[in-house]
Amino acid sequence: MDFKVEKLKVNYKTLEEFKRFKEYGLQELSMLEDLEANIIDNDSESPFYGIYFGDTLVARMSLYKVDAKFNHYFEPPHDFLELWKLEVLPDYQGKGYGTALVDYAKGKNLPIRTNARMRSKEFWEKMGFTSVQYDMARDRGENPLFWFPETI
Amino acid sequence: MDFKVEKLKVNYKTLEEFKRFKEYGLQELSMLEDLEANIIDNDSESPFYGIYFGDTLVARMSLYKVDAKFNHYFEPPHDFLELWKLEVLPDYQGKGYGTALVDYAKGKNLPIRTNARMRSKEFWEKMGFTSVQYDMARDRGENPLFWFPETI
Numbered sequence: 162m163d164f165k166v167e168k169l170k171v172n173y174k175t176l177e178e179f180k181r182f183k184e185y186g187l188q189e190l191s192m193l194e195d196l197e198a199n200i201i202d203n204d205s206e207s208p209f210y211g212i213y214f215g216d217t218l219v220a221r222m223s224l225y226k227v228d229a230k231f232n233h234y235f236e237p238p239h240d241f242l243e244l245w246k247l248e249v250l251p252d253y254q255g256k257g258y259g260t261a262l263v264d265y266a267k268g269k270n271l272p273i274r275t276n277a278r279m280r281s282k283e284f285w286e287k288m289g290f291t292s293v294q295y296d297m298a299r300d301r302g303e304n305p306l307f308w309f310p311e312t313i
Numbered sequence: 314m315d316f317k318v319e320k321l322k323v324n325y326k327t328l329e330e331f332k333r334f335k336e337y338g339l340q341e342l343s344m345l346e347d348l349e350a351n352i353i354d355n356d357s358e359s360p361f362y363g364i365y366f367g368d369t370l371v372a373r374m375s376l377y378k379v380d381a382k383f384n385h386y387f388e389p390p391h392d393f394l395e396l397w398k399l400e401v402l403p404d405y406q407g408k409g410y411g412t413a414l415v416d417y418a419k420g421k422n423l424p425i426r427t428n429a430r431m432r433s434k435e436f437w438e439k440m441g442f443t444s445v446q447y448d449m450a451r452d453r454g455e456n457p458l459f460w461f462p463e464t465i
Contacts, residue, residue, distance in 0.1 A: 186431045187456040191447035208449060223454055245454035279338045295343035297360060302375055302397035304339040 164261040169209040169221070171196060178218040179209075184246045188223070209246075210265060212258050220258035222247040224266055227274070233299050234274065234307065241272040241307075263288050270310045276303040316413040321361040321373070323353060330370040331361075336398045340375075361398075362417060364410050372410035374399040376418055379426070385451050386426065386459065393424040393459075415440050422462045428455040 169175050171192050179189045195201040211221040223246045229238040244266055249258045266273055277285050282304070290306040321327050323344050331341045347353040363373040375398045381390040396418055401410045418425055429437050434456070442458040 184431075184454070186454070187444060187447045188449070188452070188454050225449065225453055243453050279336075292339060295339045297340070297377065300340070301377055301395050302336075302338070302340050 164212045164220075164258060166210050166212055166262060166265040169207050169211045169218075170204040171201060171207045172203050175207070175209075175218070179221070181218075181250060182221060182246070182248045184248055188246075210262060212261060214253060217250075219253040220249040220262055222262045222266070224269075226271070234293060234305070235272075239272060241274055242266060242269060244273050244275045247275070259284065260288065267308065267310065270312065272310065273308045275306050277306045279304060282306075316364045316372075316410060318362050318364055318414060318417040321359050321363045321370075322356040323348060323359045324355050327359070327361075327370070331373070333370075333402060334373060334398070334400045336400055340398075362414060364413060366405060369402075371405040372401040372414055374414045374418070376421075378423070386445060386457070387424075391424060393426055394418060394421060396425050396427045399427070411436065412440065419460065419462065422464065424462065425460045427458050429458045431456060434458075 173196065176189060176193050176196070179185055192201070192207065196203065196205075208223045208225050209221050210224060211218045213219065222244055225243045225245075227241050227243050229240045232238040232241060234241070244263070247259060247262060249256075263273075273290075275285065275290065277290070285306050288308065290308045293300075293305050293307060325348065328341060328345050328348070331337055344353070344359065348355065348357075360375045360377050361373050362376060363370045365371065374396055377395045377397075379393050379395050381392045384390040384393060386393070396415070399411060399414060401408075415425075425442075427437065427442065429442070437458050440460065442460045445457050445459055447457075
């Protein structure tokens with residue numbers, strides 16, 4: 162099945178839909194406050210991408226490009242994408258939504274870093290992500306996994 | 314009730330006990346590999362602190378001192394403690410183990426940063442932790458909370 166991945170705009174409808182996701186947190190609260198205080202406009206750019214089923218947002222992720230100079234992971238340094246809050250609503254899991262989002266991120270042709278829950282490690286390995294050597298000062302309890310495009 | 318907080322040593326017994334905690338991850342796997350490969354000695358220092366009930370480790374946390382020069386949170390920069398993997402085994406929750414560990418960390422008299430699950434936000438607020446202004450480039454989906462000692 163083919164899914165349409167969309168870049169999500171910051172508006173009240175999207176922020177309301179975000180509340181259904183378990184990983185709703187300070188990031189979303191901060192977007193809501195900024196919108197209410199007119200610090201950002203309605204329909205501003207967000208770092209979120211999502212997939213709709215009909216009118217319902219059923220899967221989402223956040224993507225952010227990290228500049229090579231902040232790369233403490235590999236040599237020579239290179240820009241990479243940080244991927245977080247990949248989540249599919251319970252009723253829609255196991256149908257390929259998560260894979261579609263990750264594939265979309267891979268299409269940007271940059272290395273991708275994510276911090277995986279151990280329970281989801283199998284999923285990430287299936288997606289071609291591999292662990293880095295743990296470094297306490299850098300990783301502080303995180304479980305960083307990377308994917309690399311072939312051309313780098 | 315008074316709990317005895319102990320600095321945990323890296324050994325096979327402790328690493329086996331860590332497996333009961335939900336947040337077992339790359340950090341623990343890496344400690345196990347280092348021990349097996351004799352890269353670290355048995356009973357090496359670990360960043361973990363814990364509380365035993367009889368012979369059983371029932372609560373733990375990790376603490377790591379972050380140098381002021383890596384502080385992107387407040388001005389003027391100041392060393393702070395990063396606290397992660399605070400966890401109490403299910404049968405022992407609600408008895409003050411978590412509070413005892415956090416109080417122990419506070420005793421070091423440095424600001425403390427943690428990345429809170431939204432579900433645990435109430436606990437952290439009760440402990441005197443407060444949110445910082447979310448910054449996407451810095452926080453990337455995390456929910457940073459800080460506690461500050463009175464003397465800073």
